[in-house]
Amino acid sequence: MIAVELRKLVTRPRTWITIALIDALPTLVAVLLALTDIGPRPGTGPAFLSAVLSDGTLFPLAALAMVLPLFLPVAVALTAGDAIAGEAQSGTLRYLLVRPVGRARLLLAKLVSVVAFVLIAVVVVAVTAYVVGALLLGDAPLSSSVSGTALTQQELAWRTALALGYAVLAMLGVASIALFFSTVTDSPQGAAMGALAVLIASTLLLTLDASQALQPYLPTRYWLAFVDLFRDPILWRDVLRGVVQQVLYVVVFLGAAWANFSTRDITS
Template identity: 50%
Template sequence: MIRVEIQILLMRRRTWVSVLMLATLPVIVALFLKVSGVGSGAGSPAFLTEVIHNGTWLPIAALALVLPLFLPVAVLLLAGEAIAGEAAAGTLRYLLIRPVGRGRLLAAKLVGIIVYLVIAVTAVTTTAFAVGWGLFGLAPIKPLSGAGPPLSLSEAAIRIALSALFVAASMLGIAGVGLFLSVVTSTPLAATLGALGVLVTAGVLDQLPAAAAIQPYLPTHYWMGFIDLFREPVSWVNIRRGLALEGCYGAAMVILARIVFGTRDITS
């Protein structure tokens, strides 16, 4: 079942269209930076100021660009359709008539989402790396803080890869919400919009001083924690907290989805 789900994911045109759109965004930004020769200003996405001086920063900036909105939306479109899409198309009951348990079907859908995440962040970072090399050149990068020596290209590449994995893992919580809502409703659009509502609400609360007490528990709070990989020494506190929080959200949502799915009448 998992192999079939991955094959379906890889054969869908919209999978590659969404990946292409994600990978194109940092390319467009890099071209504007190259033409204008002006870096980012106050409040702009992280690392863009450094990109015009060193293309090694572009993959890092690319992750910061797609993370707040574009990558979560792409993931939620996939998660919201996972079960609700099958129900809307009338294929859910036929899937479960075969010897495929509901838990196994949910697991296959979750694995498909994880595979998509890996493909998406890999496409974004590798494309940005190639474009940064072509437009700005590559050089060792100076840590954001600390008095350590510049990171060599190999060291920077390892930390960029770890950043991409962290960004992918950071989507597990919101993907779990989308998967849960996909089980609750039979309409993919409703599941996606509901999960987007959770995403927007968490993002707003994360910026609201009055909500400071709950911010460490919001699924979006540690999304930019990968920045700490480029400090010297590396600060692992936010990274560990972010991974633990996303793991808890993802696990809780999948368990709830399995409980609801187990009681759902798919024959009506």
């Protein structure tokens, strides 16, 4: 079933259009930076962006920091929200289930396909950003950490890998929330909007001092903690909290999705 879902993912035009759109933003930023040579002052704007003018190889990280807060979650929420509700809306859900495909197995296959989508999207963004950065932006081998000390290429490479892994985990949390909503409703748009509403509410509450007590539990609280991986020494505290928190979100929402889906009447 996993192979079937992956095949559905890659044969679907929507997958590639979405990824192309996600990819367009960092590429546009790179072109603008290269043409105008005006970078944001250090400490302002998206993370890493001030550094890329001198070192283009840092651009993948800057690109990630750009798409992570909004573009990627929206795409993931749409894809995961479509997982079950989309099949229900098109009527294909009942035919998959009478094939038969076990409900738990279908849910798992859908999750794997969403993860595959996230991986493809993140890798495509990183690779394009690397190429664009190397071609258009500065090539001074600055390779500095956010803290200002120098990092070796090797160090930079594994820290980048960690950061990508962290981003994928954060998106897995979003996917779980959207997947849960997808088992509740027969409308894929409704499921995606539900997941996005959670994320928007979380982002909003993070700016509010009165919600301080809630903040450690909000799903978007530690998303950008991957920047800490490029400090010297690495600031693990928020990264680790983020990992634990996302794992909890995944467990809770997948559990709820499974509990709901396996006992639900399929009337679509």
